[in-house]
Amino acid sequence: MTPAPPAADRLGAPPAPVRGGTLTSSIRSEVRSYNRISARDYPTELLATLTLGRLVRVNRATHDVEPWLAESWTTSADALTYTFTLRDGVTWNDGTPFTSADVAFSFQAVYDPSAKSVLRNSLLVGGQPLRIDTPDPHTVVVTFAEPFGPGVRLLDNLTIMPRHKLEAALAGGTFADAWSAATPPADLAAIGPFQLARYDPGQRIVLDRNPRYWRTDERGEALPYLDRLVLEIVPDQDAELVRLQSGQIDLTQQQLRAADVATLRPLVTQGRLQLLEIGVANDVDHFFFNLRPAQWARDPRRAWLPRREFRQAISHAVDREAYADTVFLGEAVPIHGPITPGNRLWFWPGIPRYEFSRDKARALLAGLGLQNRDADEWLEDERGTEARFSLITVRGNTQLERGAAVVRDELRQIGVAMDIVPLEANALIKRMLDGQFEAIFFVFGATDLDPALSPDLWLSSGSAHVWNIGQRTPATDWEARIDALMAEQARATDLAERQRLFREVQRIFSEELPMIHFAAARLYMGVSARVFNLSPGFARPHLLWSADTISVTPAGPATSQ
Amino acid sequence: MAAGRYLLRRAGFALLLVAVVSSASLVLVRLAPGDATAAEALEMTAEERARVRAQLGLDRPLLAQYVDWASHAVRLDFGQSFLYARPVSDLLGERARNTAVLASSALVLATLIGLPLGVLTGSRPDTIGAAVTRALSLLALSVPPLVAALLLVLLAARTGWMPVGGMTSLAAASGTWGAWLSDVARHVPLPALALALPFAATLERVQSEAVADAVAEPFVRAARARGLTYGDAVRRHAWRASLRPVLGIYGLIIGSLFSGSFIVEVVTAWPGLGRLMFDALRARDLYLVAGTAATGAAFLALGTLIADALLALADPRVAEEREP
Numbered sequence: 001m002t003p004a005p006p007a008a009d010r011l012g013a014p015p016a017p018v019r020g021g022t023l024t025s026s027i028r029s030e031v032r033s034y035n036r037i038s039a040r041d042y043p044t045e046l047l048a049t050l051t052l053g054r055l056v057r058v059n060r061a062t063h064d065v066e067p068w069l070a071e072s073w074t075t076s077a078d079a080l081t082y083t084f085t086l087r088d089g090v091t092w093n094d095g096t097p098f099t100s101a102d103v104a105f106s107f108q109a110v111y112d113p114s115a116k117s118v119l120r121n122s123l124l125v126g127g128q129p130l131r132i133d134t135p136d137p138h139t140v141v142v143t144f145a146e147p148f149g150p151g152v153r154l155l156d157n158l159t160i161m162p163r164h165k166l167e168a169a170l171a172g173g174t175f176a177d178a179w180s181a182a183t184p185p186a187d188l189a190a191i192g193p194f195q196l197a198r199y200d201p202g203q204r205i206v207l208d209r210n211p212r213y214w215r216t217d218e219r220g221e222a223l224p225y226l227d228r229l230v231l232e233i234v235p236d237q238d239a240e241l242v243r244l245q246s247g248q249i250d251l252t253q254q255q256l257r258a259a260d261v262a263t264l265r266p267l268v269t270q271g272r273l274q275l276l277e278i279g280v281a282n283d284v285d286h287f288f289f290n291l292r293p294a295q296w297a298r299d300p301r302r303a304w305l306p307r308r309e310f311r312q313a314i315s316h317a318v319d320r321e322a323y324a325d326t327v328f329l330g331e332a333v334p335i336h337g338p339i340t341p342g343n344r345l346w347f348w349p350g351i352p353r354y355e356f357s358r359d360k361a362r363a364l365l366a367g368l369g370l371q372n373r374d375a376d377e378w379l380e381d382e383r384g385t386e387a388r389f390s391l392i393t394v395r396g397n398t399q400l401e402r403g404a405a406v407v408r409d410e411l412r413q414i415g416v417a418m419d420i421v422p423l424e425a426n427a428l429i430k431r432m433l434d435g436q437f438e439a440i441f442f443v444f445g446a447t448d449l450d451p452a453l454s455p456d457l458w459l460s461s462g463s464a465h466v467w468n469i470g471q472r473t474p475a476t477d478w479e480a481r482i483d484a485l486m487a488e489q490a491r492a493t494d495l496a497e498r499q500r501l502f503r504e505v506q507r508i509f510s511e512e513l514p515m516i517h518f519a520a521a522r523l524y525m526g527v528s529a530r531v532f533n534l535s536p537g538f539a540r541p542h543l544l545w546s547a548d549t550i551s552v553t554p555a556g557p558a559t560s561q
Numbered sequence: 562m563a564a565g566r567y568l569l570r571r572a573g574f575a576l577l578l579v580a581v582v583s584s585a586s587l588v589l590v591r592l593a594p595g596d597a598t599a600a601e602a603l604e605m606t607a608e609e610r611a612r613v614r615a616q617l618g619l620d621r622p623l624l625a626q627y628v629d630w631a632s633h634a635v636r637l638d639f640g641q642s643f644l645y646a647r648p649v650s651d652l653l654g655e656r657a658r659n660t661a662v663l664a665s666s667a668l669v670l671a672t673l674i675g676l677p678l679g680v681l682t683g684s685r686p687d688t689i690g691a692a693v694t695r696a697l698s699l700l701a702l703s704v705p706p707l708v709a710a711l712l713l714v715l716l717a718a719r720t721g722w723m724p725v726g727g728m729t730s731l732a733a734a735s736g737t738w739g740a741w742l743s744d745v746a747r748h749v750p751l752p753a754l755a756l757a758l759p760f761a762a763t764l765e766r767v768q769s770e771a772v773a774d775a776v777a778e779p780f781v782r783a784a785r786a787r788g789l790t791y792g793d794a795v796r797r798h799a800w801r802a803s804l805r806p807v808l809g810i811y812g813l814i815i816g817s818l819f820s821g822s823f824i825v826e827v828v829t830a831w832p833g834l835g836r837l838m839f840d841a842l843r844a845r846d847l848y849l850v851a852g853t854a855a856t857g858a859a860f861l862a863l864g865t866l867i868a869d870a871l872l873a874l875a876d877p878r879v880a881e882e883r884e885p
Contacts, residue, residue: 039646
């Protein structure tokens with residue numbers, strides 16, 4: 001039995017990863033489909049990462065774009081055309097050669113309405129599909145309708161699907177239903193490090209090493225190192241933690257809750273677990289008011305509730321350090337905008353901040369005519385309307401409920417009453433989409449770390465522009481200005497210029513405060529001490545995005561019970 | 562003859578129950594705020610969301626959608642799951658078998674624990690054993706299933722006595738039928754115990770009261786006068802007479818167990834109907850919710866029917882009393 005090296009030693013590049021072994025991870029939910037083009041749930045995305053491939057991939061640890069199924073590419077002088085050279089000798093696991101026809105087919109499926117693609121919007125430039133030419137089996141030419149700042153990074157969104165398996169389905173209009181979770185493994189094809197071996201509904205997904213995987217390590221040894229990867233379906237987070245503690249799974253897909261970090265520390269001391277800090281979360285809790293003009297037209301609070309000074313007062317009234325300590329048990333950092341330090345390329349440390357000051361908050365409220373005009377503790381406007389609003393949040397989400405309680409207590413100190421209304425998530429989303437709310441506290445993530453690839457939040461027409469969703473024309477001057485800046489930065493190809501433009505977007509956002517942010521969690525993953533060669537990434541799958549280079553010590557495998 | 566008519570009427574009632582429960586589930590989920598597109602709504606444009614809603618039939622009037630669904634459901638075609646893009650009937654088939662395995666085991670456990678203890682506490686109420694049993698019953702009834710399941714999972718993880726969850730291990734899943742069966746037998750005690758404890762306590766309480774009533778009956782006193790010991794009189798006469806109220810609640814217990822417990826199934830990762838319904842509800846998967854509700858109601862009705870049949874067999878007066 002080989003003793004496991006200390007956890008800390010394993011996070012770098014261990015001298016000799018060991019070939020073989022089984023890694024067992026938990027996963028919370030059932031797989032819905034193996035068709036990544038038509039399904040966007042997490043298990044489908046994870047399985048696509050493990051079994052399929054991309055032309056280029058964004059390295060989740062370094063944020064850099066790196067060659068993948070395409071070994072190189074060139075860019076035209078006008079930055080509109082990218083010519084990719086595909087790797088030689090790459091085959092699907094059934095022996096069929098991988099060629100440019102697979103790439104063209106995948107784009108065709110993405111843009112074909114009958115395929116009901118969920119990737120279509122993420123693969124448009126200037127609202128137009130990309131033009132794909134395949135002059136020979138090893139060359140793919142991709143042409144953008146206009147210059148696009150993220151460039152080939154955009155292609156990280158495209159999962160390449162096997163033409164020889166799915167061409168008939170696309171031609172027959174049944175592509176959207178192809179590769180459902182009931183599809184036998186023999187009917188699938190893999191080009192990634194693993195291939196599906198079996199799926200036991202409600203229990204587990206078993207993936208075996210793809211013997212035809214194209215990648216080798218620096219010693220020339222074929223990857224992946226693991227022989228088998230098992231995803232045990234464990235829907236309950238507490239049960240998942242117990243399994244991790246008892247060594248029955250090696251890792252989880254979800255980051256640990258703040259309270260669980262403390263629970264696991266003794267096991268780290270005993271050398272049974274590693275606690276990996278991934279960095280600061282990119283997905284944060286958003287506090288926002290309904291800024292649709294129609295919402296307030298007949299409301300007696302219209303003179304002050306939708307005003308930016310009111311939002312600025314709230315931002316001043318919350319002690320973000322205390323918020324991080326209370327809500328995240330200290331495992332968080334204060335933030336002042338939706339871009340967190342976890343997004344290294346686009347985070348702006350100089351973003352205007354609202355320091356904790358109840359005096360400044362009270363002064364802003366007084367400027368809106370809100371004063372305490374009677375004997376109670378709440379402020380009133382000139383008509384005697386109390387400074388009170390309701391906040392909807394997600395019932396059962398401890399982090400949001402605790403955060404809302406902290407904000408309510410802070411606002412009470414400045415005489416503003418906030419009534420918390422916990423709702424089930426679906427009901428909250430319906431109210432958000434229908435504009436039936438006063439304020440909401442909710443968590444959702446950016447589509448991508450590059451702002452040009454997550455326009456849904458920033459653009460006034462965006463589907464995640466939640467304070468006033470899907471506007472036909474910008475409702476305010478500042479939203480029009482952000483639209484213009486976002487369009488300009490998406491077209492710019494110089495990174496420094498793009499960052500400058502996006503800083504201006506963040507400055508306007510911070511001044512107008514359509515959303516208020518308080519803290520972003522530090523993310524931790526718990527991993528068995530037998531697992532090494534890990535490369536924690538900033539986005540899910542945090543660890544399995546580089547599953548081909550993960551290795552386990554031969555002794556003491558996690559047992560799948 | 563009376564028993565036959567009685568059982569036929571009960572079967573008719575069972576069908577009505579299934580129809581009402583599944584229809585009500587579909588209608589209520591459709592009327593509840595939010596729909597199957599909500600979870601991904603922020604990633605979709607308004608046009609894309611409208612297209613998906615149309616594909617799922619959510620843009621149609623409720624009545625039209627219900628009539629369409631019901632006309633297929635009577636032929637056991639419950640439609641296509643939004644969540645899994647598979648026929649609901651296939652999903653129900655997979656999961657109902659697993660729930661049946663768990664529920665049968667829990668039923669056996671609850672019976673083996675509850676009935677003997679009920680006889681003990683009912684026939685010898687003043688002993689220390691009876692007092693301890695009553696206290697434990699109260700505890701089992703009070704502890705929420707979530708807590709009981711988590712405690713058992715923790716116990717299993719700490720001691721290694723039982724697998725901490727799931728229905729089979731990977732090795733057995735691809736092995737022979739015999740290996741699969743023995744592997745399931747290794748996995749089932751934990752969730753079965755979590756599920757059985759409150760029912761065992763219920764059975765103990767009902768059996769105890771029934772036995773206590775029965776031992777006071779003249780025929781038991783007569784049996785003692787004929788020279789039977791107290792224990793023999795309880796075993797041979799009082800216990801049989803006490804069965805009627807116990808069989809009466811068996812129907813409900815069987816129904817509750819077989820319709821699936823989502824809490825126990827989620828915590829112990831048992832791939833059953835309860836978990837399927839939980840996922841379907843969270844995702845507002847209309848047809849899957851209706852399908853799981855129909856299956857649960859069918860199990861409940863079947864359980865009641867079995868209990869009624871047993872009751873009619875044990876005491877033919879039951880059927881006669883209930884005949885109009």
